[in-house]
Amino acid sequence: MAKIFEGESKGKEPLSPEKGVEKALFRDRALFFNRELSWLAFNSRVLDEALREETPLLERVKFLSIFFANLDEFFMIRVSGLHRQVEMGALVLPPDGMTPVRQLALLRQRLVPLLDRAYGCWREVLLPGLAGRKVRLLEYADVDEGARRLLEGYFRREIFPILTPQAVDPGRPFPLISNLSVNLLVVLDDSAVGKRYVRLKIPRVISRLLPIPFGRGEASPALAERGRARGDFVWLEDIVAANLQSLFPGHRIEGAYPFRVTRNADMELQEDEGSDLLTAVQVGLEQRRFGPSVRLEVTPAMPEAELQFLLSRLELTPFQIYRAPDHLDLASLSRLARLERPDLKDEPFLPLPARSLCGDDPFGAVAEGDILLYHPYDSFVPVVDLIRRAAKDPDVLAIKMTLYRVGPGSPLVEALMEARTMGKQVTALVELKARFDEEHNISWARALEQAGVHVVYGLVGLKTHAKMCLIIRREEEGLRSYVHLGTGNYNHVTTTLYSDFALLSVREELAADVADLFNALTGYSRKKEYRRLLVAPGNMREALVSRIAREAEQHRLQGGGRIVMKMNQLVDRACIEALYEASRAGVPIDLQVRGICCLRPGLAGVSETIRVTSLVGRFLEHARLYYFRNGGDEELFMGSADLMPRNLDRRVEILFPVESPSVRKAIMETVMAAHLDDTKGLSRLLPDGSYERILPSPGEAPFDSQSWMIAHRGAWRQNEGGER
Structure with a gap:
């Protein structure tokens, strides 16, 4: 059991300038990790779960699809925001002092090898592993002749009618490419005018992964949608590409190359007294589909001339190109993860009603x-x-x-x-x-x-x-x-x-x-002070910072201080500086931050008593929890707020106190202790910004806190968990 109630040593005197770091130096850029790079490190930990050999195969596929889905949202919101800052000229830099241009350069530098690792995970590990368990994703050329005829029939009946080729010529300009759609750039050889380009969107109303029929009575790809775990699958765009001639009679097809565009999806709503919010959101949703482009995904098969054609039409630079080995949008693998194959998934469990x-x-x-x-x-x-x-x-x-x-x-x-x-x-x-x-x-x-x-x-x-x-x-x-x-x-x-x-x-x-x-x-109430709740925007940041400072002061005077926090993200500068001050006073601090953490732990004289961990596992750790020992008069708050400027300044958030001593004890001594004691999905943040896995001691089995919670669900509430 983690000793989360340690901290009985006497407090430290504030560090003098000669012995350590002055408070003014908390503004030193080196004391803060960059938010975007920290997020990338989090998504790397998600990818780690896809590489775990002991995890069931379809669960690993699920984590890989989450990795790619996370990345899509990151480009749509965060990367697009950095590009916007470059265009407008950023006036305020983040605490780490990194310019938008520098952030974009470092993100790409770290992302390219991370993508290589992710694609390698799919092609070299998961794809062969699934094939060994009779779940195969085949290239269209590898489909046997009989099954191919059935798929061609399905193409004519179900796919061909909904395809819409969009030619590009002086009378038909390059079309607007919708966000995250998978497309084919079809190149035609027209004997009269030469090369022609056509954009063909792969329809989203049909599953990207279609089952290969086993016989004439089983030709419907609706089987996939019903979740049958039968045999082999093929990508939808491969079927379309193999049957393109029916769309372009009289033309020779030189090639068909998949591409995918990511656009800025961060809606800028016009919220004023004269506008209707519902209408504004509806307008923003339509604009999101065709916001400025920020990323172009292609495969190595695309020739340079076609690549330059797309870059010019999409107003992108080579810096914004990302190449996948073959198929784009591996977030679509989430559909594969839903197959009815219990032997390839985590053992199911039933939540218990209180x-x-x-x-x-x-x-x-x-x-x-x-x-x-x-x-x-x-x-x-x-x-x-x-x-x-x-x-x-x-x-x-x-x-x-x-x-x-x-x-x-x-x-x-x-x-x-x-x-x-x-x-x-x-x-x-x-x-x-x-x-x-x-x-x-x-x-x-x-x-x-x-x-x-x-x-x-x-x-x-x-x-x-x-x-x-x-x-x-x-x-x-x-x-x-x-x-x-x-x-x-x-x-x-x-x-x-x-x-x-x-x-x-x-x-x-x-x-x-x-x-x-x-x-x-x-209504129009302007109430800012509440009896028991901490509310943002309002008193939440001040209330938390003051409690951190109180813990530091009490620890200096009598020792015994303790702070434990669990959250999704830690970005807010005022909260980070308060935690640095508490660490300088010697307060033992455990921060379990699943995602972004801009605080740098383990720095001598600044954060040496702060331990930052991240737990990634079967369930998304989504709870927020803030505990202060307070000289024995303990306080525990839970709620919706992470320690981020957006949560504390631009969202209505609450943190509520857990006032029942028995409930508070069950949370801290059982639930939080278990999560801090994890040796399966827990990683520790190091001073250089990297994460290392926390492993069991030699000879000990890994302790999975989430599995332990499943096995003891309900019992923890009475603090009856016992020894683990």
Whole structure:
């Protein structure tokens, strides 16, 4: 068990300039890692999971697809932002002092070998491994003649009708290439005028991976969509390329070369008092498809002349070309990862419902004391059932909820609409600007409005990222408010894939804070100070920095200081400098940061007591947790906020206190201790910015904290986990 409650040594006096680093030197650029390079290191750790030999094959395919999907979003948002800074002239540099041009150069320098490693993982490791387990992705030339005839028939019936060749000539200019679409640049030899170019988009309405039929009765590639794990597959674009002649009768086809364009997808909404936010988001969604190009992906087969043709039309430079060995968009391998092959996947498990919420009176159970849930080990179903019960309960008067990424088919949204039909007062804050979920959220917002729900789209200039639900119920003693507060979204799918905490409580001050915050979101309240919640934008950064400083001061005076934090990203400069000060005072600090970390640990006189780890495993570590020993009067906050300027300044976020001593003890002494003790998926950040795997001691088996949580789900809540 990790000794997370160590730190009983006496504190240190502040370092003098002669002995260490002055506070002014915290502005030294060398004390901060670059955000973008740190993200790239995180995605490299995702790729590491695809290379783990002990992980089941289709799980490794899943991690590889996540690596490429992450990279797509990184180019659409972060890399495009750097290009925009270059064009406009960046006036403010990040804490590391790196210019946008320098960042772009270093990103490419580190990304090219990382991509080589990823493509090598697919071609040299996973592809042969899958073939050995009777799952093959074949080149079209390797498909036997009988199966090829069936695929050609399918092409004529199902693919040919929806293809649209787009010629490029003086009367038909080069078309707009939609973001992330896979295309073929077809080169024709026209005897009358010579070389002609045609763009052919590979349709997205058909699976990229089509099953090769086994007989005349099995020619439909719909088999893949039904998830059958049968035999061999072929890429859709290979089938199209092999049947191009039917699209261009009378022409000789010189070649067909795949390419893919990534565009700036960071929407710039015009949010002012005269505009409608829903309309603005809809317009932004359309603009996203055709934003400025930032990356061109091709294969080595593309000749130089055709490459230059694309660069000129897309207004790109050779610096922005990335080459794949053969097939583009390996994020599409996520479809392969969904095959029904249990022998090639992690052993499934069933989340357990919290016993206290399974009775006839879940409201009574919450009223008896705070209930903490830890998804996916604890089932999300009781939360859905609680909202459904509230919708039908005649004593429930009102329900208020924030919705950030609810996803399609949400049972919670359906419960809110049912509550409205039952006469409840229902308010839903639907954050339309949740990136890449805008279309789903627009759809839900309209459906909720049609059901009579009071829908709020959010605040101008801010995203509402807080996860909270408030249920007001009439009881014998009067009105009582029930709150559900979480670190993750109200999404019934991601609660099975992400690890997140949630708290159910009837504490009066906590409920009053949630009610006040909802009033601020739906009305014109300017409330900034809350009783129990830490709220951003507002007092969150100040409250956290002051608690870090308090821990440092107490440790200097009497020792025993301790700070433990778990988050997705650590970027905010003020928080990092406060942590440096606490480390200089000798406070033992554990930071578990899954993704970006701009703090440099292990520097003598600055951060030598800070340990930074990152946990990547079967489930996405998504929880945020902030613990301060506070001289024995412990404080623990959880919530939606990472320590980033965007979260603290440009989002509505909450951190809520865990006030039950038994719940707090279970989290820190069991859950966090297990995650800090991991020797399977845990990596440690070194002072030079690299990460090293934390391995078990010689002769010991690796300890997988997520697997341990599965085996002990439910037991940790009573701190009954026992020895591991």
